[in-house]
Amino acid sequence: MNTKRVTVIAIGALMVALCTSALCSSSAAFRAQIAQARAVMAARDGRYREALAEYDRELALDPRLAASVAVGKASVYAAVGEYDLALSQCNLAIAVSPQEPPAYLTRAAVYLGKKDYQAAIEDCSRIISASAAIALGQAYFIRGTAYANMDNFTEAIKDFTYAIILSTHKAEPYASRAMAYGSVGNYDDAIADFSRAISLDRRRAAYYYNRGLSYEAAGMKPEAVADFRKFISLTDDSEWATKAAAKIDEIQGGG
Amino acid sequence: MRWQHFPLAAILLISLVMHVAAAAATPDLVFDENYYVTEARGILAGWGPLYLEHPPLAKLFLVTSIRFFGDDPLGWRFFPILCGTCSIVFVYLICRELTLPRRAVIIATFLFAFENLAFLQSGIAMLDVFSVTLMLGAFYLYLRSRYIAGGLALALSSLAKLAGVLGGLAVFLDWLVSNRKRPLTVLLLASSAAIFFVALFPLLDYALSHRIGNPIGLLQTALVRTASLTFDTGFSPAASPPASWILDYHPFFLVPLPQYLAAVSPTVWLMIVPVMIYMVSKTFKGSRAAAFSLAWFAGTYLIWIPVEAVTGRMTYLYYFYPTVGAVCIGLALALHDLLEARRAKAVKYKRLLISAAAYGYLAAHFAFWIVLSPVFPSLALWLPIR
Numbered sequence: 001m002n003t004k005r006v007t008v009i010a011i012g013a014l015m016v017a018l019c020t021s022a023l024c025s026s027s028a029a030f031r032a033q034i035a036q037a038r039a040v041m042a043a044r045d046g047r048y049r050e051a052l053a054e055y056d057r058e059l060a061l062d063p064r065l066a067a068s069v070a071v072g073k074a075s076v077y078a079a080v081g082e083y084d085l086a087l088s089q090c091n092l093a094i095a096v097s098p099q100e101p102p103a104y105l106t107r108a109a110v111y112l113g114k115k116d117y118q119a120a121i122e123d124c125s126r127i128i129s130a131s132a133a134i135a136l137g138q139a140y141f142i143r144g145t146a147y148a149n150m151d152n153f154t155e156a157i158k159d160f161t162y163a164i165i166l167s168t169h170k171a172e173p174y175a176s177r178a179m180a181y182g183s184v185g186n187y188d189d190a191i192a193d194f195s196r197a198i199s200l201d202r203r204r205a206a207y208y209y210n211r212g213l214s215y216e217a218a219g220m221k222p223e224a225v226a227d228f229r230k231f232i233s234l235t236d237d238s239e240w241a242t243k244a245a246a247k248i249d250e251i252q253g254g255g
Numbered sequence: 256m257r258w259q260h261f262p263l264a265a266i267l268l269i270s271l272v273m274h275v276a277a278a279a280a281t282p283d284l285v286f287d288e289n290y291y292v293t294e295a296r297g298i299l300a301g302w303g304p305l306y307l308e309h310p311p312l313a314k315l316f317l318v319t320s321i322r323f324f325g326d327d328p329l330g331w332r333f334f335p336i337l338c339g340t341c342s343i344v345f346v347y348l349i350c351r352e353l354t355l356p357r358r359a360v361i362i363a364t365f366l367f368a369f370e371n372l373a374f375l376q377s378g379i380a381m382l383d384v385f386s387v388t389l390m391l392g393a394f395y396l397y398l399r400s401r402y403i404a405g406g407l408a409l410a411l412s413s414l415a416k417l418a419g420v421l422g423g424l425a426v427f428l429d430w431l432v433s434n435r436k437r438p439l440t441v442l443l444l445a446s447s448a449a450i451f452f453v454a455l456f457p458l459l460d461y462a463l464s465h466r467i468g469n470p471i472g473l474l475q476t477a478l479v480r481t482a483s484l485t486f487d488t489g490f491s492p493a494a495s496p497p498a499s500w501i502l503d504y505h506p507f508f509l510v511p512l513p514q515y516l517a518a519v520s521p522t523v524w525l526m527i528v529p530v531m532i533y534m535v536s537k538t539f540k541g542s543r544a545a546a547f548s549l550a551w552f553a554g555t556y557l558i559w560i561p562v563e564a565v566t567g568r569m570t571y572l573y574y575f576y577p578t579v580g581a582v583c584i585g586l587a588l589a590l591h592d593l594l595e596a597r598r599a600k601a602v603k604y605k606r607l608l609i610s611a612a613a614y615g616y617l618a619a620h621f622a623f624w625i626v627l628s629p630v631f632p633s634l635a636l637w638l639p640i641r
Contacts (some may be wrong), residue, residue, distance in 0.1 A: 030506055033492070037511030037635035064490055097490070131305050134289045136297075165300045166293050168326040169282065 032062035036072065042104035045074050051076045067097035072107045078113055086110045099137035101127045108142045117146040138167030141173050148180050158179045179210065187218040205234035209244060221251050262361045263347050266368045267340055274336045274378050275636045277513070277629040278328045286493075286509035288380045292331050293323050295380075300453040303464040308480035310473075311459040313382035318463070320380070331380040338388040339377020343368045345391035346580050351582070352398035353544040356485070356591055363580075363587035365617065372521040372572070373579045378629075379515070386415035387577045389396035390422035394551070397426050402598040404439055406447025413452055413461060417477060421577065423448060425554025432538065432546045485567040497559035501527045507572060514633035517572050522620040523582055531584040537588065544588060590616070 027179035039054035051084050052073060059069045074089035090107035104123045111120035122187065124143035144159030160177035167173055194211035203209070212227030228244040228251075235241050273473045284292055295317040303308040304314060320334035324514050346367045350360040367373055377384045389412035397406035409426070412419030421447065456470040487493065493504050506518035518524075531552055537545035556578040563570050597609040625631055 029492075031504075033508050033511075034635045034638060037508055037633070041512060041635070061494075065492055067490075134293070136293060166296050168296060170329075223376065246416075 014246055024110045024150070028061050032065060035061060036065070036068070037205070039072055039076075043072070043079065048080050049078050058216060065104065065194070067093045070096065071106050074103075074110065078106070081113070083114045087114070089170060093216070094214070098204040101130070101139075101199050105138055105142065108138050108139070108146075112146060117150050121149075133139075137163050137170075137173075140166065141176065142145045143174060144180075148176065151183075153180045153184050157184075169200065171197040171204065172217075174200070175204075175207055175210070178214070182214050182217070184234075187214045190214040191218065203234065205231050205237075208234065209240070212244070212247065216247070216251060225251055259357070260365075261346070261371070261514075263364060263523055266364055267343060270343060270368045270374070271336070271340060273331070273374055273628060273630065274332075276337070277378050278332045280513050280629060281510070281515075283510075284331075285379050285515050288331065291317055291382065292321070292380050295331075296326065298463055302445075304460075306480075307473075307476050308380055308619055309416060310456060310477060310482075310503040311416045311463045312411060313454075315384040315459055315462055316385050317380055318413070326405060329366055329411070332378060333396055335380055335384045338376070338384045342377060342384070342388040342391050342580075345388065345501055346583065347393050348395045349391065349398060349527065350544075350584060350587070352395060353547055355544050355587065356531075357582070358594070359587040359591035362590050362617070363584045366583040366586055366620060367580055368622050369520075370523055370583065371516070371518055371577050371624055373461075374624065374628070375509075375517060376576045381573075382416045383418075383573060383576055386419040386544075388414050388559070390419055390555075391580060393422050394426070394547075397429075397444060398547070400440070402443040403447045403479060406449075406569055407451045409444070409448040410451035412625055413448075417481060418574065418577065419508070421555045421558060423554075424558060425551045427625060428554050429547050429550035432550055433543060442552045482566060483569065484569045491569060491571075494553070495558070497563050497570050500556075500572055500575045505572060508635065511635040512633050513629040514627070514631070514635065515629055516627050517628065518632065519572075519575060519579070520620060520623045520627065522616060522623055523579065523586065525587075526586055527582050530582060530589055533589050534585045542588070544584065548581045548584045550590070552578055555581065606635050 017023035035054045035058035039043070042048070042051035043192060046148060055069050055072050055076070058065060058072075066201045070089045070093035074093065075085040077083070077089060085226075087107065087110050090110060092101055093100070093103035094107070098125035104127055108120040108123035111117070111122045121143050123173035124139040125137040140159045141163035144163060147153070147159060157180045158175050159179055160180060162175035164177065174193045178190045178197065179192035181187070181193060191211060191214045194207055195212060196241065197204070198207045198211065206233040208227045209255070212224045212231065215221070215224035215227060225248050228248050231244045232241045235244075286559055292312065295314065297303070297305060298314065298318050299322060304311065314344040316334045316338070317331070320332075321330050323331040324330040343364060347360060347364045351364045354612075355363065374433055376387070389408050393408035393412055396402075396408055405426075409419065409423050423489065425440060426444060436441060453470045456473055457468050458474055460466070460468050486496075493507055493509075495507075499505055500519070501524070503517070504521070504524060506516050509515035519527075531549065534542075534549045534552070536546045538549055556575060559570055559574060562568060593609060594613050599605045627634075
């Protein structure tokens with residue numbers, strides 16, 4: 001065997017050894033990411049216990065991810081109404097990584113769940129004053145929701161408008177602003193916003209019901225009936241379907 | 256269209272179809288799109304730019320993309336996809352200017368177009384694709400001896416993202432290796448790049464902020480802000496030191512579903528070190544293309560290693576995107592040489608073996624591109640992790 005061939009084989013063997021060791025050393029971090037992805041998917045599908053287990057696995061694989069794991073677990077706890085556990089996870093995330101907006105954002109959402117609207121507003125205002133664009137749209141949205149719950153519809157409409165500017169592709173800010181417009185009797189703008197929300201998410205039954213209410217309040221009865229019918233065709237909730245049917249009867253009975 | 260350009264047209268078509276399919280399958284913002292698309296919306300609402308660490312050109316592209324093509328997934332990504340497609344054409348043109356054999360030109364273009372990191376970056380609304388495409392344009396113009404136009408392209412690349420200046424370093428290194436007898440060429444390019452950069456910075460910034468700024472002040476703000484992001488100031492799971500990009504396979508999910516996986520295609524990543532060693536050897540033998548590939552690699556990648564060591568600046572795997580073209584050209588040269596060596600083999604099975612290895616490698620590259628792409632079922636769903 002000549003020297004050239006030996007050199008090529010040696011370089012090849014060295015490369016294989018290097019690549020194998022590199023792949024092995026990086027696999028824990030990559031597996032942690034996969035665990036996180038599975039946790040997010042499980043939480044989204046309502047498999048909360050599985051989501052928490054995946055987050056624990058993520059943390060075991062890569063302890064550097066403590067803050068993001070805590071935020072993820074807080075979201076899961078909030079989704080099942082365990083607000084105190086959610087809050088402690090948010091506080092843990094903030095203690096580990098005080099500059100990261102997602103922890104404040106999740107905590108604000110948890111405060112909303114606990115009906116502590118002032119605390120939610122404070123956390124959102126912190127993100128907004130830091131101009132953290134990654135969370136800015138969501139921060140305006142949560143703060144707007146807090147204001148709306150405190151019946152401060154002027155501030156709520158202002159915040160929902162900012163949320164719409166920053167998250168144009170999302171239906172929720174339009175629907176929330178529509179609700180706020182409806183609350184102050186501005187039914188034309190409420191109908192326009194619900195229509196925009198429906199164009200972005202045609203499967204959300206609640207938008208049709210609420211637009212139906214706005215149509216009814218604005219005196220546009222055929223449109224209201226059409227929306228209540230659409231709601232009935234989309235919803236799985238029999239109680240609300242009965243309410244919508246009663247609305248239709250009421251409108252049609254009233255001429 | 257001439258028949259000789261047919262492979263390029265086919266590659267562009269496949270890449271474009273995949274881009275459109277991926278964008279359509281991804282209704283939400285991906286990774287740093289959350290920063291840049293949100294910022295673009297704020298700019299459209301008259302709020303001005305939020306992130307002063309980045310110069311204005313790429314942001315202007317994104318704002319224009321949303322303004323004219325809509326605030327939806329295809330609207331955000333229209334210009335990035337367009338630029339990404341242009342970058343494939345530039346790689347093709349660069350290879351031709353380097354007088355690579357026709358087969359090597361097509362192989363390099365194929366490898367670049369179907370490389371995961373390059374494809375990923377050119378399909379999302381971040382800043383890098385604009386900077387890299389303009390940098391490739393600068394390389395092409397430099398190789399065609401159009402130094403003033405090359406300087407303009409280099410300035411625009413740096414005005415899209417400051418890292419575009421590394422393209423200038425690559426050109427300088429290439430000049431050192433290949434062209435030292437003509438110092439005016441590199442001087443002309445460097446001075447025109449500097450003049451265009453200083454002149455255009457405030458103009459482009461004005462288009463976004465409606466304020467007239469001092470270019471030195473704007474650059475200073477950008478540099479101070481960008482330097483403040485260090486490995487010491489915080490932990491980011493997406494960050495990794497530059498040396499690890501080629502020594503440690505460290506894929507990162509920008510989004511798990513649909514999967515946007517930041518990773519150099521394994522077929523390219525495995526070959527980075529051996530191919531660059533081969534380029535050193537070919538450079539010593541007088542290969543112009545190998546020298547350029549090497550200078551490109553050193554200027555846009557190797558420089559990050561001392562920069563990170565000295566400044567502690569947080570770095571991310573996708574900073575390797577500007578270098579992918581250099582590796583692809585090196586790989587194309589190596590594969591071409593391998594296929595040429597086949598002719599010298601007297602025994603038929605050896606010739607067949609070499610052909611199978613080379614074309615099998617290209618097939619594997621294409622297969623990895625499909626498997627890692629956003630239209631393929633996410634690895635997060637089916638990869639065992641226990």
